[in-house]
Amino acid sequence: MSLFNVSGAVAKYDSSNDDNYTQAGLLYRNVLPKDEQTRLVENITDNLKHAADFLQEKAIYHFTQIDDGLGKQLREN
Template identity: 35%
Template structure:
């Protein structure tokens, strides 16, 4: 056991693992259900929050962010 400060690596962020889950684990049906759940939860959000949601999910995966934007536009 060593007492030492944690050294943050360049790959340490909040989006690495969710991105891998989205790209490598989920099948097409699961991806569509995820997008549907996200866009359903966005009902009634402000324009500012809507843009933050797009940015957040684009950080996870660009395809996911684009899909959320596309599907939410049809639900508005």
């Protein structure tokens, strides 16, 4: 654990039960038209291609949690 200085009131927040994917998945599937979904995939892959492989894998994992098809498209591009 790393130590750091803080001032004021500090509390620990348990985020283990947070749902970080459902809202993003609903937006991707139900709000974005197909052409915008395609542009999103292109923009993400254009930026991820410069990242280290392990970061690409982590990002694809999280995008797959949002939507299986999104993760698959990112992996294929």
